[in-house]
Amino acid sequence: MQKYSLYSLVRNSFTRHRNWSPAWINHDLKKSYDVIIIGGGGHGLATAYYLAKGYGVTNIAVLERGWLGGGNVARNTVTIRSNYLRQESIPFFIKSVEMYEGLSNELNFNLMHSRRSMIDIIQTYPKLREITRKMYTMDIFGSTYKPISVSEIRRRIPTLTGGGKDSRLPIIAGMVHPEGAVNRHDAVAWGYARAASSLGVEIHQNTKVNSLLKNDDGTIRGVSTVKGEIWADRVAVAVSGHTTQLTDTVGLRLPLRSFNLSAFVSEPVKPMIDVVVNCPDLGVYLSQTAKGELVIGGAPDPGQSFRRGTNQLVFERTVGAMLELFPSFKKLKLLRQWGGTVDIAPDASPIISETEIPGLYITAGWWGGYKAIPAGGLTFANLIATNTPHQLTKSFTLDRFKTLDYILEPGTTTRV
Amino acid sequence: MPNNYRLATGGTIDRKVPIKFTFNGKIIEGYLGDTVASALLSNGINTTGRSFKYHRPRGIISAGLEESGTFIEVMGKKGTSSVPATMVPIEEGLRVKSINCWPNPNVDFGQVLQLISPLIPSGFYYKTFFQPRWKTFEPFIRKMAGLADIPESENSSTTYDSRDIHCEFLIIGGGVAGLVAALMTARTGKRVVLVDNHMDPSGNGSLPLNESSSIRLWVRTLKDELNSCSNVRILTKTMVWGYREQNLVLAYENKGIGISERAWRIRSRNVILSTGCIERSLVFPHNDRPGIMLASGLLNFCRNYAVIPGDRVILYTNNSSIKILANTLLEKGKEIVAIIDTREEGLGDYTDLPGDITIYSGHEVNKAIGWNRFRGVIASPVMGGKSVTLSGDLLAVSGGWNPNLQLWIQSGGSFSYANELATFVPTNSEQNVVAVGSLAGKFDFAEKINDTVQKISDLITTSGLKTELLQVPEFDTLEDEYSIRPYWESVNADAGSKSFVDLLNDVTLADIKLALREGYDDIELVKRYTTLGMGLDQGKTGNVNASGIISNAKGKTLDEVGLIKYRSPVSPVSFGVLGKPEGEIVKPYKTTPITKWNRENGAVLYEAGANWKRPGYYLMRDESMTDAINREALAVRTGLAIYDGSPLATFEVKGKDAARFLELIFTIPIHDIPMGMGRYGLMLTEEGFILDDGVCFCMAENWYQLSLSTGNVDLVHQHLEKHLQYDFGHLDVTLTNLTLQWMNATVCGPKARTFLQHFTTDIDLTPEAFPFMGIRDGEFNGIPARIARVSFTGELSFEINVRPRDLEQLWGILIQRGDNYGITPIGSETNHVLRVEKGFISLGHEVDGKIDPIDLGLGWVIGKRKMDFIGKRAMELNRTSKLPRKELVGLVSKDPHIQFAEGSPLVATEDHLFVEGHVTASVWSEINQQYVALALLDDGKKRLNENVQVRNLDGLESGQVTTPCFYDPEGKKLRS
Amino acid sequence: MLIIDCPFCGPRDEREFEYCGPYRKSRSDNMDDLSASDFIEYLIVPENPEGVGREFWWHKRGCGEWLLVVRDTKTHQILSTAEADAE
Incomplete structure (x- = not known):
């Protein structure tokens, strides 16, 4: 080689x-x-x-x-992370994240691995309960979840201006997963x-x-x-x-069962988000690539599919959810969208x-x-x-x- | 000297209305009707941007949506992110700036990158900057990335909305084929929608035509008739960006920068695609210099904006279509320095051009000269030979024409390479869609019209409609028949210079060859390795060239190579029109009739499942949340309290087979529930998961009422309907969801009966006449009511169910008369505390994964004699597993003031790396004066009084396992 | 965004319906009659065709009927829609 x-x-x-x-x-x-x-x-x-x-x-x-x-x-x-709940899963994903971190050197191929942290934005109490439980269990095996305040969330993600006190689903808490990473x-x-x-x-x-x-x-x-x-x-x-x-x-x-799971990117813009943002209550997550594009994902389509396309209804809901938290993105533009087939047990x-x-x-x-x-x-x-x-x-x-x-x-x- | 490249006459601009705008802070003057691009060119501004990777100077390439040279940012209230300069109409006070350069396109500090450009071919980053250096390098890369900043959206003047329309025929593209199709379908009288990118459907074909008056006149009559049809809707300035299944077409209307934007979802029985063609460029060294344009772009600037941004023009082509530009330039008095044609002598016929123009047949451009302004070319014979240097200030290039296949491919249509056109054309369709016009590979005008007429009349006939033949006149066209020889790359190119295939992403010929050399030999791999075609324009002008280059290099046919997969959208679309936040209007909260009272009485309201917004607790004066919950809890345990239980799910099940159906739905026996009594049970899914818990009341023979939890009502409703309609469709049962028809006030606490006996009611409230789990219909204080003796708190409790209209009155009178008893309104937080004290499960807490009724100590809810119920088999099967069961237990600390954190795991083994359970709920019990918790623990029921380790972030706490009940274990209170 | 042709209400927008999983045989009256492996197959091994497949949709915001929809999982074209009848 x-x-x-x-x-x-x-x-x-x-x-x-x-x-x-x-x-x-x-x-x-x-x-x-x-x-x-x-x-x-x-x-x-x-x-x-x-x-x-x-x-x-x-x-x-x-x-x-x-x-x-x-x-x-x-x-x-x-999106690379190890924030899981079950002891059957956590050690496996911790191992995978660790392996990724050394993989560029091992393969002599720069994967542009970038440990960014992932921030979960919590908007409901049941989700907070679930994620707190994750935090305790992950800690046993050495994966990290750190609670952060709403003001700290807003400091770290300045474009996140939605989800205020008077909104439909106010942000009540956040959790940082420092191992969260992206790569190429x-x-x-x-x-x-x-x-x-x-x-x-x-x-x-x-x-x-x-x-x-x-x-x-x-x-x-x-x-x-x-x-x-x-x-x-x-x-x-x-x-x-x-x-x-x-x-x-x-x-x-x-x-x-096979499902279509789709994602999309925005046009490239100057760096503005340096973490992976996950909003489980609204069902959207996003990060910004090294090229400047926002990569955005949401829920799978209802119904089995092998089409590798985009379900317009799911897509519109995902965009809506994103705009609820990031209202300034309404001026950003969709650049590309695509789907992939996953099979789910x-x-x-x-x-x-x-x-x-x-x-x-x-x-x-x-x-x-x-x-x-x-x-x-x-x-x-x-x-x-x-x-x-x-x-x-x-x-x-x-x-x-x-x-x-x-x-x-x-x-x-x-x-x- | 403003407008010094503007022609004295012609164009669609209004010379009487001069408009000033700023470009990178400099004031520029143009006319009404100009775009930023045409105004800049008319002022001789050629370097208008910098490229993405190498920061090379770039100019304007085209006049349309395919622009790959100049993107700009619009500033201020109407701000946008990157948009092609060709798509932004100018207006007074408009402020725009170039992207990707600082301080300006002429002096850009980023151009130092050009010095190291030999070091950074495609994929260079995969080969270097390994850890730990990547950590240092990455922030720098990220900073260089991106185009515009995200535009400001505070005070933005842009509004967004969306519309749905349905029609019989949808025509996409208002060129001449589109107009013909629109008019023919309009004459059927059915609903027709025509969508076009421009202010007005042009009626022009994509390929240039001489300005023949007979065609113009005819197009005018088509348009006039179309405009008079009431069944036709014409959407202008609207770009179709997506094509989905079932002929769902997605369009984006944008009438002007920063005004209003609209999304259209168009559903059409038939779609006619007439999206036309786009001219592609030729690949040669320095083909990106400002002053090099597509021939069609230059023709467009000349005809529509009366701008020719140069005086000495060189034309470079491999096909016949450039001749119209040559004619036009000559008519406008411009000098044509030379026409360089890659086809050998005799293939391009220029004899009919006026004047004496030098034609270099069989020649190619080896290299363009100039830096931030095109100055000339070095050309040489393709077969080798002496090169010539030609100087000029404008180079117009035509590499041939590509049908705009994006929507066709999105619709599921297939395509193949047409040799004679040297491009890809549509073949078979998957949906109800036909391609017409130059999109369908009909480049000759007369052929295009005849083909369109034929296809549309066939379509109308197959739709079962009557078709009226369209009169097509004889045209006095002057064009040569289209002919082309593909020329994918220069043979004698200057090796050290960059030839761009994708200008927007700075992908060069050498990059593609490098990718192929390194084994990235599929077109999709080339795309990903080089980022070819992944820019804002999705490679509209470059992708077919890339296919040609790969075909040459790999010796494969173009059909084998294929085309980079186009992905929607065709061009970028604002997120603002693509989705609406689910605010209060779209997804409102449900509230109960006494919400106003709650708000006035200190209730802290929040969502508590199924969109219900309800009190968590009521704050009095300056007490804390904890104080409030403790006060409320104590009121229930020792006095009198009232709870708004309206959101509870209620279903009515009636019919001859109602009991049989419910036997299958519930874990409990149903047939022996006495009339007027209820029984607590669980509902499982077929997979054995606990879906819900609740009470089934027998109201009368063949009549049951279910009182279930709030949060799962939608899933439960679906579950019930599914089994009722599909699995047990033969049963005589009707199911009605009455959740919103029954509201309730739950009066609870040891004093509840005494208190209620003060009211007039025909229901006997004594324990003998109305035992625990009983349900009675009657009147309460003059209000029709259905009272149930169920308890979620473990205290004596009466749930008074009334019509929604009566709840406010009922609540008012109970509060008023209860004053003497210290009646205390309680919220769901307090309710939760009381449930935990009693060990009553909550779905969101104690139901985790494959927990079954027996794990929860509710084995008794499974009737001994029950044959079958949904979930039974799965539950039994799961119980054959060797894995330990997680069972519900209580958990307390020796120190009553130590609280185990909810969610914290219980750990076993010496290294504490094994999770044997977790704390499901943990509350302060005011009545017991200690913290109590519920937990799920491996084989928990066998481990009473054992000590277990609760792990939190600070370490371990010891906890003692108890039975999961901390108050009135015999249940005397609730039965009293 | 599909248009589903409800046999009772005519063609309606997908938003009126709930997707309710892949087709499976109607439940037997007594699950104990099935062998363990047949039960597992019934329970969790669905049809997963790349092409024409059957699935349930509930016309929740319409007539409330439980429907069997035949849909191509590659093209998403709907081939037929009918009331879901137990065999």
């Missing part, structure tokens, strides 16, 4: 950058591999990297149906792809998997792709949003699990899975390599659904 540094950048500038080598190597597709990973997104690529680096498994094909990193890793709001999403996919490729992992773009293949004895045989059949004893599915489309092909029925917590088909593994149910990429990749690699769940994800297996042992994080509502 050609090393990236200021020195190499200066040196290459003398040759007008003509001598940079490809970040990843293209290969011809082989007939069989030790491990096939379906999905060349954040989780798939990270899994390949950790399998190669930590477990010595390098005969791996990562199969991507479109372009590398074109799924949800390209479509999220880059594409770089995460590219950084892992480059590092994995240098360890011998093959990345195949435009290689859509049509179906999974089973042996007569019920074990996994491989996959059928647009470029033909490929075999492997171990097949890992990391295709957020489309998991059931693949597992259905071998009769494996999973408790997942009944308890809205992730699944990293073996399946009833020996040799078939899935990582799915990621709703906000961007922040989980490093730890998700690491623990999934551990599962594939050792056939044993990683200590951090032993609660995230499919087994929990057999006895309905849901891991319910708040923010997920009771469904009727």
